[in-house]
Amino acid sequence: MGVGLIGGSIGLAARQRISAHVSGFDLAPGASQSGLEHGALDVACASLVEALEGAQAAFIATPVGTLSQVLSEVLEAAGPECVVSDVGSTKRGVVAAADDPRFVGGHPLAGAETAGVAYARADLFDGATWYLTPTHATTGVLYERLHRLLRDLGARPAALDAETHDRLLASVSHLPHVLANVLVAQAARALDRDGERLPATGPSFRDATRVAGASTAIWSDIYASNAEALVTTIDDAVRRLQTVRAALVEGDREVIEAWNDDAREDRRRLLEADLAGGPVHELRASVPNRPGVVADVALALGGAGVNILDMALHPAPDQSTGVIALWIAGDERARQAEALLAALDLPVARV
Amino acid sequence: MGVGLIGGSIGLAARQRISAHVSGFDLAPGASQSGLEHGALDVACASLVEALEGAQAAFIATPVGTLSQVLSEVLEAAGPECVVSDVGSTKRGVVAAADDPRFVGGHPLAGAETAGVAYARADLFDGATWYLTPTHATTGVLYERLHRLLRDLGARPAALDAETHDRLLASVSHLPHVLANVLVAQAARALDRDGERLPATGPSFRDATRVAGASTAIWSDIYASNAEALVTTIDDAVRRLQTVRAALVEGDREVIEAWNDDAREDRRRLLEADLAGGPVHELRASVPNRPGVVADVALALGGAGVNILDMALHPAPDQSTGVIALWIAGDERARQAEALLAALDLPVARV
Numbered sequence: 001m002g003v004g005l006i007g008g009s010i011g012l013a014a015r016q017r018i019s020a021h022v023s024g025f026d027l028a029p030g031a032s033q034s035g036l037e038h039g040a041l042d043v044a045c046a047s048l049v050e051a052l053e054g055a056q057a058a059f060i061a062t063p064v065g066t067l068s069q070v071l072s073e074v075l076e077a078a079g080p081e082c083v084v085s086d087v088g089s090t091k092r093g094v095v096a097a098a099d100d101p102r103f104v105g106g107h108p109l110a111g112a113e114t115a116g117v118a119y120a121r122a123d124l125f126d127g128a129t130w131y132l133t134p135t136h137a138t139t140g141v142l143y144e145r146l147h148r149l150l151r152d153l154g155a156r157p158a159a160l161d162a163e164t165h166d167r168l169l170a171s172v173s174h175l176p177h178v179l180a181n182v183l184v185a186q187a188a189r190a191l192d193r194d195g196e197r198l199p200a201t202g203p204s205f206r207d208a209t210r211v212a213g214a215s216t217a218i219w220s221d222i223y224a225s226n227a228e229a230l231v232t233t234i235d236d237a238v239r240r241l242q243t244v245r246a247a248l249v250e251g252d253r254e255v256i257e258a259w260n261d262d263a264r265e266d267r268r269r270l271l272e273a274d275l276a277g278g279p280v281h282e283l284r285a286s287v288p289n290r291p292g293v294v295a296d297v298a299l300a301l302g303g304a305g306v307n308i309l310d311m312a313l314h315p316a317p318d319q320s321t322g323v324i325a326l327w328i329a330g331d332e333r334a335r336q337a338e339a340l341l342a343a344l345d346l347p348v349a350r351v
Numbered sequence: 352m353g354v355g356l357i358g359g360s361i362g363l364a365a366r367q368r369i370s371a372h373v374s375g376f377d378l379a380p381g382a383s384q385s386g387l388e389h390g391a392l393d394v395a396c397a398s399l400v401e402a403l404e405g406a407q408a409a410f411i412a413t414p415v416g417t418l419s420q421v422l423s424e425v426l427e428a429a430g431p432e433c434v435v436s437d438v439g440s441t442k443r444g445v446v447a448a449a450d451d452p453r454f455v456g457g458h459p460l461a462g463a464e465t466a467g468v469a470y471a472r473a474d475l476f477d478g479a480t481w482y483l484t485p486t487h488a489t490t491g492v493l494y495e496r497l498h499r500l501l502r503d504l505g506a507r508p509a510a511l512d513a514e515t516h517d518r519l520l521a522s523v524s525h526l527p528h529v530l531a532n533v534l535v536a537q538a539a540r541a542l543d544r545d546g547e548r549l550p551a552t553g554p555s556f557r558d559a560t561r562v563a564g565a566s567t568a569i570w571s572d573i574y575a576s577n578a579e580a581l582v583t584t585i586d587d588a589v590r591r592l593q594t595v596r597a598a599l600v601e602g603d604r605e606v607i608e609a610w611n612d613d614a615r616e617d618r619r620r621l622l623e624a625d626l627a628g629g630p631v632h633e634l635r636a637s638v639p640n641r642p643g644v645v646a647d648v649a650l651a652l653g654g655a656g657v658n659i660l661d662m663a664l665h666p667a668p669d670q671s672t673g674v675i676a677l678w679i680a681g682d683e684r685a686r687q688a689e690a691l692l693a694a695l696d697l698p699v700a701r702v
Binding site: 115116118119121123167168171172173175176177178179180181182183184185186187188190204205206207208209210211212213214216219220223224227230231233234235236237238240241242244245248249251253256257259260261262263264265266267268269270271 | 518519522523524526527528529530531532533534535536537538539541542555556557558559560561562563564565567570571574575578581582584585586587588589591592593595596599600602604607608610611612613614615616617618619620621622637661663672676698700
């Protein structure tokens with residue numbers, strides 16, 4: 001649902017990499033037609049119901065503001081074995097709107113630069129983090145299918161509860177956009193006050209403001225749907241600015257130096273965090289067949305920063321229990337995962 | 352005086368482009384020796400007085416915190432026909448410290464990324480704005496000599512009073528550094544609170560925080576010497592954040608949309624201001640990760656006389672492909688660039 005850059009790239013990757021049969025629907029008839037021409041779809045459907053007929057997995061790739069509405073239509077039309085996900089940049093709203101075992105919220109960190117199916121690429125998600133926000137309502141077997149599908153598309157799925165997702169994204173994405181807007185507004189006014197003099201702004205200003213005034217259609221949805229977390233984050237930023245301001249007024253050199261040193265260290269850690277790797281370990285945990293257990297596992301590991309490279313769920317024949325296999329990168333990470341699984345009372349073995 | 356990245360680059364450019372005889376002095380003896388080896392100097396001097404003997408122009412390229420002291424020593428030692436300038440990032444302090452007809456404050460917008468004469472380049476200032484802050488005390492003939500010398504070094508000298516310079520730089524340089532520090536600190540704390548989880552931060556976060564924790568030695572001087580203007584600028588930023596915050600709390604969609612549209616317009620105007628030559632267009636092209644593709648783009652556009660105002664390369668997470676953003680001035684030029692990119696088989700969109 002929604003044949004644009006993201007929807008189209010999902011279609012391309014699914015067709016090319018796992019020979020999936022992909023049906024697409026878009027309110028704009030030109031979009032699904034164009035998706036067909038670009039090889040993103042096998043069928044351009046005339047309705048949402050038609051697109052969902054027999055589907056094993058459905059992705060809603062429409063604007064954030066429309067997600068809740070489209071989701072309820074999709075859940076209505078989709079079969080009982082169809083996993084349904086979305087690709088919106090904020091997650092609390094849509095997750096709160098659906099309490100359905102088939103739904104798992106999603107957010108791929110990819111493809112913000114261009115829009116439209118014409119720019120869709122089969123490799124758009126290669127190596128990209130793809131956040132998933134399962135809840136206790138989520139069916140384990142459908143979550144596992146989605147996880148494996150995303151791996152097949154090239155992405156790295158990582159589970160996170162919707163609230164944490166939105167709070168983190170407020171810090172690492174939404175606030176940077178707000179500050180870029182503030183910076184260009186201030187610089188532009190500094191010009192005006194000085195009689196239209198035109199300053200050279202330099203590369204660091206251009207880097208810092210590259211995202212200023214990003215697509216209003218996309219970003220006003222994001223700001224509106226994450227207003228609460230963003231307000232908290234703005235308040236935090238203001239407090240931090242007031243602290244620096246006080247040190248500047250006091251001429252407190254030591255505070256300024258320590259603050260700047262800390263920022264360098266923080267930046268180093270953030271960059272490192274994005275790159276973690278190491279040898280891959282396979283863990284197997286016995287899981288009871290109770291609702292939400294797969295979500296518990298995914299959230300416990302995702303919340304601790306343990307990246308699940310791949311997962312497989314093996315139900316016992318009687319469906320009452322099963323084994324979940326997890327592949328984790330890094331010795332330390334694997335040990336951490338074992339401890340987290342043990343803390344969930346799940347017997348775990350390293351293969 | 353001061354044989355580092357900037358001092359060394361002035362020496363290299365002056366020697367190579369106008370066959371100047373360049374003497375250098377640095378408190379660290381290794382620095383001037385290294386400058387000699389890198390071809391930045393004709394003579395590595397043992398004292399400031401020796402370096403200034405017979406000089407027609409003198410540049411003070413020492414840390415901002417030392418400028419006033421070094422300047423008074425230089426003015427003491429320099430002859431009556433020697434124009435004296437500095438390269439400090441803030442100008443009110445040093446300009447207030449000297450009321451001498453031979454002194455013109457200066458600030459090249461170049462070379463913040465690395466330090467040390469080993470990174471000096473003769474072309475460091477090519478096309479770079481080089482602010483000059485003459486006062487009514489400045490001798491016309493010496494100012495003109497300095498202006499011409501800077502043109503010969505490849506720079507674009509632009510005169511500005513010291514107060515306006517510091518206020519503008521607070522907006523376009525010092526505040527962006529402060530905000531980058533605030534952003535990484537917040538993101539790092541968001542991690543900690545969520546149990547050391549390590550988020551994927553994405554390219555826009557990396558762009559926005561590229562200057563976080565820049566050299567404490569350099570930047571604590573800059574912050575201290577421009578504290579007054581920076582405090583005013585921080586207050587302005589806080590007011591703007593409060594305005595956005597209020598609109599978010601109110602859920603006032605129209606205000607958010609207008610604010611974001613204004614930011615896009617401000618950014619466009621700021622880029623335009625730097626270049627002149629018509630309205631700025633942003634083009635985005637998908638590029639494969641093959642050697643030379645960026646060079647191909649640059650050469651195709653350069654060869655056709657299309658000036659790339661700014662560019663940013665966003666690699667896909669797996670590095671196999673990416674998007675290149677190009678900012679081009681002028682309607683006709685942008686159309687031309689689109690055609691050239693299309694001729695290279697690169698899908699291109701205008702943003």
